[in-house]
């Protein structure tokens with residue numbers, strides 16, 4: 001493929017790419033897709049499953065186990081050696097499976113958030129996944145889109161593109177269609193080309209695709225870049241750190257225990273070594289890191305089903321501590337289904353239904369509404385394309401049999417200034433009654449200021465102050481009902497020429513159209529839920545202050561004592577003043593995207609964790625600045641989705657609140673799983689320390705501890721991770737993000753519960769020691785420890801007693817328990833395994849003792865919980 005498309009004319013480019021202004025046909029596209037491949041970048045080298053498998057062995061555990069295996073071998077326990085190796089391999093297999101699964105689920109999430117692109121195929125405009133774009137496609141770009149392939153600009157309407165991801169240049173580049181003459185042109189100067197990975201910030205254009213996938217400029221860079229992805233989240237990192245520190249401490253203690261055994265009790269070196277090894281194996285939480293990964297993966301899957309797509313695993317943790325949600329109004333808190341209500345023209349207010357086409361000002365109002373809009377609406381099918389605000393206008397035309405298409409054919413659009421949320425205006429230029437006329441619609445405060453005249457049935461007259469006040473009064477009246485008010489104006493231009501923003505003044509005011517956009521039904525409940533959960537909801541909107549406040553009151557965001565602030569007032573405040581009022585500001589109206597950053601940082605200065613929604617191109621910086629940037633899946637621009645860490649596939653505010661609850665639940669479950677795993681380990685450590693101190697035989701062989709840590713303990717830990725979110729999560733305050741997950745109270749519980757289990761295990765040990773010596777003692781201790789930890793799984797499911805949590809609410813926990821008991825029974829009672837697991841035969845009486853002793857700690861913990869539940873109620 002040639003590189004120099006910039007030096008070709010549009011026609012030459014079309015010939016070269018064998019395409020035409022109607023775009024490719026479906027058949028051509030399919031053929032080229034087969035020929036050139038999907039439009040995506042090579043994902044770099046994926047780790048092969050085998051490499052992942054091997055990697056499972058490069059960890060401290062393996063070293064310790066290898067030592068254990070060697071010691072077992074020397075001490076004549078060949079079976080043990082085999083079991084240890086079997087366990088090592090099993091562990092690696094499990095680790096590999098988990099890794100591959102987690103990768104898959106992440107890939108699935110990524111697929112849900114792939115960008116789409118608009119193309120012409122067979123002459124019609126359709127939206128397709130960007131991967132299906134092929135060379136020769138006619139791609140349509142507009143503000144907010146991400147460019148997904150390289151292309152030559154074909155038709156240009158003031159297109160501006162940000163190419164900083166390619167060129168590092170942060171200033172937007174204006175594009176044109178003219179061929180460039182020079183031999184070699186730097187990437188940043190190819191004004192008639194657009195490049196994959198850049199962002200459309202303004203205007204629109206159609207583009208002939210000249211390169212896709214790895215054959216784009218981005219592809220060239222990507223193949224140079226070595227994309228190493230860091231997948232570990234802060235929580236995973238801090239747990240890994242914890243594990244590392246723990247292992248060091250444990251090694252030190254192991255060494256001390258070893259030396260003590262040798263020198264104090266004159267124990268044979270081999271036996272002393274077994275003590276040290278047992279301690280090390282007992283202490284290291286082998287399963288911890290993979291359990292955390294599993295719980296997080298389960299959590300993101302669940303959130304995706306509930307319409308919140310997590311793009312960044314870190315967000316799962318952060319969500320749980322969100323304390324402020326800043327939300328757009330239109331479409332997020334409201335339904336974004338606009339219907340025209342009252343209209344106002346020539347001093348008269350009337351219902352939209354009663355509009356009269358014979359009345360000049362009213363007809364011009366409708367004409368402006370239809371001409372200065374891009375939306376279309378098909379009466380027959382009810383299908384609409386475009387901004388709901390504009391769809392409502394087009395629907396109004398439909399009421400009177402006026403097709404937007406007819407008007408638009410009569411008065412073709414000659415030039416245009418696209419809408420943007422900063423200017424809050426949109427203008428188009430047409431020939432109307434032989435005059436070049438600029439038609440403009442937009443926010444009333446902006447438009448009225450720039451209007452000097454008024455359009456009446458008696459013709460165009462200078463606007464008086466009374467009339468101005470009257471229009472503002474009407475606007476206020478409509479806005480107070482929560483209606484969205486749009487203003488319309490026009491002006492003559494001396495000739496048809498390129499437009500600039502300076503043309504948007506000296507207007508003749510035509511009138512107002514108000515429309516209703518009812519709140520979503522779920523919004524009220526969601527705001528109330530958020531409030532109960534200690535989360536402040538703040539409305540941020542481009543709409544008018546009065547309208548926004550009215551809606552905010554209906555939804556429950558704006559309460560007594562709250563205030564609403566608009567963009568201009570915000571500009572007038574210093575950071576200090578803003579900080580002072582921040583708590584009370586429930587509504588920010590008429591804000592531009594730049595204001596959003598200020599609001600986010602102000603809350604962050606207070607130490608709050610902020611979630612911010614956004615849909616436009618200019619929202620991207622605020623989405624990045626927020627702790628949780630939330631983009632709209634349906635209406636959001638590709639740029640905003642790219643910048644966000646979460647995407648709402650239903651655009652619904654209530655989904656954010658659900659995601660926060662899920663985030664809290666994931667965090668709580670992880671914490672409980674950690675409590676379970678570490679308290680179990682603690683009990684084994686205490687037993688080993690105790691027996692070593694008392695100069696008793698070593699209570700567990702490494703095989704025993706491995707069996708528990710890797711098998712029987714993993715099952716309840718995963719079940720705890722599956723625990724469904726409880727309503728009670730809403731009654732807590734947001735978690736302090738700075739607080740470590742292993743806080744004092746958790747460590748205390750780990751120690752206390754570990755101690756309880758250790759006592760039970762030691763009682764079993766003594767009983768076995770008295771009756772049958774070291775072998776029986778060890779078997780009793782091992783069986784009791786395993787079973788006690790399986791029971792303990794129920795204690796760790798949540799804060800309440802098991803009666804409150806109910807067995808049925810998490811069937812996995814029962815399943816895990818019985819699976820664990822089954823495994824234990826196999827090891828204890830299948831003669832073939834006796835030798836492997838070094839167990840002595842047990843009588844019925846022993847089994848009774850084991851069951852009772854193993855259950856005792858759980859009984860005590862449950863009794864304690866029942867009492868606490870009572871007291872708390």
Ligand SMILES: Nc1ncnc2c1ncn2[C@@H]1O[C@H](COP(=O)(O)OP(=O)(O)OP(=O)(O)O)[C@@H](O)[C@H]1O
Nearest residue numbers: 328329330419421424425426441442443541542543
């Ligand atoms: N297509 C449009 N053409 C002209 N003016 C518009 C158009 N859409 C909106 N406006 C005006 O610009 C204002 C700001 O619109 P913007 O899209 O920034 O925010 P919004 O949709 O009102 O609210 P939110 O920020 O909650 O989504 C609107 O209140 C309206 O007055």
Ligand SMILES: [Ca+2]
Nearest residue numbers: 328330542615
């Ligand atoms: Ca908007």
